[in-house]
Amino acid sequence: MASISMRPCGDFRTRYADDTTIFPDRAGRNWVIVGLALAAAAPLFLDAYWLELLIRIGYYGIAALGLNILVGFTGQISIGHAVFFGFGAFASGYLSREWAVPVWAAIPLAGAWTAAVGLIFGLPAARIKGLYLAIATLAAQFILEDFFARAEWFTGGVAGSMAAPFEVAGFALDTPERFFYLVLGYVVVLYLAATNIMRTRDGRALVAVRDHYLSAEIMGVNLTKYRVMSFGLSSFYAGIGGALYGHYLGFVSVEAFTILLSIQFLAMVIIGGLGSIMGTLMGTAFMVLLPEAMDGIARGIEGSPIYEALNLQVGLNFLKEMAIGAAIILFLIFEPDGLAHRWRQIKAYWKLYPFSY
Amino acid sequence: MKTTLLLSATCALALTSGLAAAQDKGVPIGHIADLTGATASIGKAYAEGVADALKYVNSTGGTKLAHETVDYAYDAPRAVATYRRWMSSLKPVAIQGWGTADTEALVDTVTKDQVPYFSASYSGALTDPNKKGPKSTKAAPYNFFYGPSYSDACRALAQWSAEDWKKKGGQGKPKWVHMGANHPYPNAPKVACSEYAQELGFDVAEPITYSMGPGDFTAQCLTLKELGVNYAYVANIAGSTTALLNACQTVGAKVQFVANVWGYDENVMKAAGQAADGVVVAVRTGSIWTDNNPGMETVRKISAMSDPSGKTYRQLSYITGICSAAYMAEAVDWAAKNGGITGPNIKQAMYQTANWVPKGLEGVCLPSTWTPDDHRGLLRVMIYQGKVTGPTDAKDVSTLMSDGTMSLNKVAEIELPRRAEWIGY
Numbered sequence: 006m007a008s009i010s011m012r013p014c015g016d017f018r019t020r021y022a023d024d025t026t027i028f029p030d031r032a033g034r035n036w037v038i039v040g041l042a043l044a045a046a047a048p049l050f051l052d053a054y055w056l057e058l059l060i061r062i063g064y065y066g067i068a069a070l071g072l073n074i075l076v077g078f079t080g081q082i083s084i085g086h087a088v089f090f091g092f093g094a095f096a097s098g099y100l101s102r103e104w105a106v107p108v109w110a111a112i113p114l115a116g117a118w119t120a121a122v123g124l125i126f127g128l129p130a131a132r133i134k135g136l137y138l139a140i141a142t143l144a145a146q147f148i149l150e151d152f153f154a155r156a157e158w159f160t161g162g163v164a165g166s167m168a169a170p171f172e173v174a175g176f177a178l179d180t181p182e183r184f185f186y187l188v189l190g191y192v193v194v195l196y197l198a199a200t201n202i203m204r205t206r207d208g209r210a211l212v213a214v215r216d217h218y219l220s221a222e223i224m225g226v227n228l229t230k231y232r233v234m235s236f237g238l239s240s241f242y243a244g245i246g247g248a249l250y251g252h253y254l255g256f257v258s259v260e261a262f263t264i265l266l267s268i269q270f271l272a273m274v275i276i277g278g279l280g281s282i283m284g285t286l287m288g289t290a291f292m293v294l295l296p297e298a299m300d301g302i303a304r305g306i307e308g309s310p311i312y313e314a315l316n317l318q319v320g321l322n323f324l325k326e327m328a329i330g331a332a333i334i335l336f337l338i339f340e341p342d343g344l345a346h347r348w349r350q351i352k353a354y355w356k357l358y359p360f361s362y
Numbered sequence: 363m364k365t366t367l368l369l370s371a372t373c374a375l376a377l378t379s380g381l382a383a384a385q386d387k388g389v390p391i392g393h394i395a396d397l398t399g400a401t402a403s404i405g406k407a408y409a410e411g412v413a414d415a416l417k418y419v420n421s422t423g424g425t426k427l428a429h430e431t432v433d434y435a436y437d438a439p440r441a442v443a444t445y446r447r448w449m450s451s452l453k454p455v456a457i458q459g460w461g462t463a464d465t466e467a468l469v470d471t472v473t474k475d476q477v478p479y480f481s482a483s484y485s486g487a488l489t490d491p492n493k494k495g496p497k498s499t500k501a502a503p504y505n506f507f508y509g510p511s512y513s514d515a516c517r518a519l520a521q522w523s524a525e526d527w528k529k530k531g532g533q534g535k536p537k538w539v540h541m542g543a544n545h546p547y548p549n550a551p552k553v554a555c556s557e558y559a560q561e562l563g564f565d566v567a568e569p570i571t572y573s574m575g576p577g578d579f580t581a582q583c584l585t586l587k588e589l590g591v592n593y594a595y596v597a598n599i600a601g602s603t604t605a606l607l608n609a610c611q612t613v614g615a616k617v618q619f620v621a622n623v624w625g626y627d628e629n630v631m632k633a634a635g636q637a638a639d640g641v642v643v644a645v646r647t648g649s650i651w652t653d654n655n656p657g658m659e660t661v662r663k664i665s666a667m668s669d670p671s672g673k674t675y676r677q678l679s680y681i682t683g684i685c686s687a688a689y690m691a692e693a694v695d696w697a698a699k700n701g702g703i704t705g706p707n708i709k710q711a712m713y714q715t716a717n718w719v720p721k722g723l724e725g726v727c728l729p730s731t732w733t734p735d736d737h738r739g740l741l742r743v744m745i746y747q748g749k750v751t752g753p754t755d756a757k758d759v760s761t762l763m764s765d766g767t768m769s770l771n772k773v774a775e776i777e778l779p780r781r782a783e784w785i786g787y
Binding site for chain 1: 406435437442446466544546
């Protein structure tokens with residue numbers, strides 16, 4: 006594992022199984038449980054606006070985790086992640102609309118379907134690396150985007166299509182309060198699954214492919230198999246994220262899955278920290294909350310000279326997009342290992358206080 | 363440490379950002395606008411018209427309306443997300459919408475939630491409240507719009523073109539083509555209009571695609587030239603029309619362009635200059651900014667809400683935005699006096715007056731009639747033709763219109779028959 010944990014004295018391991026636990030110390034595990042309890046209680050004291058933001062962090066976080074598995078853990082690159090997200094959304098909507106598949110089954114099926122598509126588009130990864138792979142995934146972005154715009158039977162063409170709301174035995178999860186629990190459940194399950202994968206043999210193989218593929222190949226790791234599997238796994242996560250997005254919004258349209266969204270996913274992963282599971286969630290939260298923070302600031306300074314000077318009523322949209330770009334650049338310069346690294350530094354500072362060296 | 367401070371500052375700001383927006387007291391109205399997206403060239407003017415009209419209504423008595431404007435940048439999912447957010451926060455009794463894609467996506471939702479939706483999309487699919495028409499695809503009982511539908515405006519333009527062909531002494535069958543982007547808004551009138559054009563005796567060619575944003579449309583203009591097209595229906599918005607007109611002038615394509623209601627206005631005339639001479643456009647209002655009548659006096663007072671000097675030239679879309687807001691405001695007023703301001707009451711209010719013109723806007727907003735079975739409010743289409751006699755780059759639109767270099771002249775007024783089979787598509 007890439008993390009260095011500072012365990013207190015007396016906390017030692019006696020079995021190999023203890024060495025590979027997800028939470029290295031009891032305090033960390035307890036904090037996570039407290040956090041989950043707070044999250045479960047969130048609909049009681051947060052209003053719909055905040056729950057919507059948390060739901061958005063949830064489904065984008067799942068998709069971003071897929072990208073992190075691909076980029077952070079396997080060292081590949083993908084600029085086509087948005088269309089896999091979109092494919093999941095369209096597939097789930099299509100299954101629930103045309104084939105009357107209940108939504109609780111349509112979401113995992115859509116994930117599996119997207120994984121299959123991701124495997125196909127991941128095949129070039131067997132032969133090419135780096136910038137060339139980036140262009141190949143860019144091809145996936147444009148091919149699937151065009152497919153979405155034309156395949157009226159699947160997506161409704163340029164007009165978009167409706168996705169049925171999540172219903173279990175007549176109980177519909179169509180308000181933010183109820184849908185929040187569904188997203189929370191999926192986030193917990195999928196994040197635990199990703200952490201688990203990373204500590205299995207396959208996960209270690211993926212990291213080996215990233216770190217030194219030549220040595221990995223010599224050791225017996227089948228590069229093609231793991232590279233393509235990484236694409237499939239990442240698309241599965243993107244598909245689930247997309248399906249949740251589709252059923253929450255109720256309406257899926259090809260306009261939402263542009264290359265700009267692919268770049269935003271990359272930004273989430275970079276800002277959060279490549280190769281860090283927890284970092285993905287932090288990066289996603291940052292990317293979702295940044296435009297909202299700017300909205301809040303703009304509303305707060307409405308009417309003031311700065312507002313007029315920047316012409317914020319019209320300029321705010323542009324400023325938001327500029328802020329995303331600026332965030333990526335600033336993080337790459339000052340914090341290339343992302344928020345996860347910064348968080349570890351903060352934890353280390355306080356653990357070693359006053360001897361922080 | 364510095365990074366930590368930066369991060370904590372961002373988080374703190376994020377936490378303080380969730381403050382509610384509507385500070386005014388009044389009936390909550392939602393306003394979805396495109397101020398920065400693909401259709402911002404006309405969206406901004408229309409949104410200003412709506413906002414100024416609502417401000418004017420609040421200042422002259424009548425039910426106070428508190429509207430919240432959200433810029434969705436022509437991104438349909440963002441509009442749907444805004445609507446969902448409003449349903450739990452603002453809870454609007456009516457919404458001033460914008461684009462075709464998002465309006466059509468929200469039809470079933472606003473019907474379920476009973477929120478009257480006044481769109482700036484005039485898609486034919488929104489005109490059938492009960493899905494009775496033979497070609498209707500959906501029931502849209504809560505969708506209203508002021509103006510002729512895209513299909514009806516296109517039919518009127520086809521009718522004008524047929525008469526124009528006869529007047530010019532054209533021989534044989536004239537050729538008609540639909541030009542637009544592959545998007546719900548330009549696609550809306552395709553089927554309806556080509557059917558009527560064929561009925562009128564046109565030879566309808568395959569539609570030509572060109573983007574909504576400005577670009578190099580030389581290829582499309584060459585196609586027009588080679589096909590020998592006589593009348594080309596321009597389905598996109600004003601911004602791309604400028605590029606199209608310039609490209610076709612360069613290529614030397616001699617086509618009579620007939621533009622949809624959003625496709626041509628004073629700004630296009632200024633931007634394209636001589637290339638914009640002679641283009642015919644369907645207009646939704648009875649007057650344009652340079653006209654003088656009692657209704658335009660009210661429009662000037664409304665314009666003064668955001669421009670006290672009165673110097674800004676207000677294009678066609680601005681005046682239409684005023685009409686859309688005015689009908690909604692009068693409907694809310696009626697509902698307030700007849701059972702309370704709720705969605706269903708505002709819907710009923712829309713059916714109360716036949717040949718309805720909002721007070722103070724006579725001559726500007728054309729008499730419209732909505733009925734419970736037919737949401738085609740206006741079947742009278744004003745056909746205007748632009749005339750550009752000199753160079754337009756030096757002066758501003760106001761000066762160019764007042765000194766006669768540019769002018770928009772009414773060439774026809776077409777009243778379409780209210781055919782039952784024409785509803786809903």
